[in-house]
Amino acid sequence: MSKIETQLHVVVHYMAAEQPFQDHHADPAETLGALKARVLTAFGLIEGNLPDGNIATYTLYDKKTPLENMNQTLGELAAGQPVLQFKLSQQIVQG
Secondary structure, rough: OOOOOHOOEEEEOOOOOOOOOOEEEEEEOHHHHHHHHHHHHHHHHEEEEEOOOOEEEEEEEEOOOEEEOOOOOOHHOOOOOOOOEEEEEEEEOOO
């Protein structure tokens, strides 16, 4: 298999961002947890306690399905498709 065939194009949309996160060469072995960490960094977001005492968490969605297994790989989710598209949603819990 060539390197091109073993890479995925990942797009993550976040409503508050002008442009989506894109990785044209994502590794199918990468976990959702690792991808989520890269996406949060790219958007300048931090999960956890906010200065105002509230708590921010972020969830990746595949269409309307929340992705909860952070150990799942991108390759498993892609199921042979070359492009993965996710949405990132913020939840704020008042502290």
